[in-house]
Amino acid sequence: MLTISDVVEEIGVPLSTFHRWRQLRKGPRSIKLPNGSVRIRRSDLDRWIATLEETA
Template sequence: MPRASAKKITVDYICEDLGISRSTFYDWRTKGRAPKCTKLPNGDLRIYLTDYENWLEALEIAA
């Protein structure tokens, strides 16, 4: 079932929240360490807020 009403955030939002550069985010994405992303038709990436929160929680548990 699509999550059309779910809030989506930008890569810039995540970078600002974590205090990292875009290149770090894309490096993590290449290595499979970033949260799950959705690619829009224009090539931009969006991340569901719930996926980002779950990703952060998983990092906290692993630490």
């Protein structure tokens, strides 16, 4: 499970962009844990990136 910081570093976008994508439901699927932190499964990030490659 990746943190938001891990994801934005890997894909090279500003944190604000990632948060906007989450609000618009355009980013990778994320999970909000009971403590309020957000995690992204590696498989969900990879799947999301693959869909971007297919539409490019």
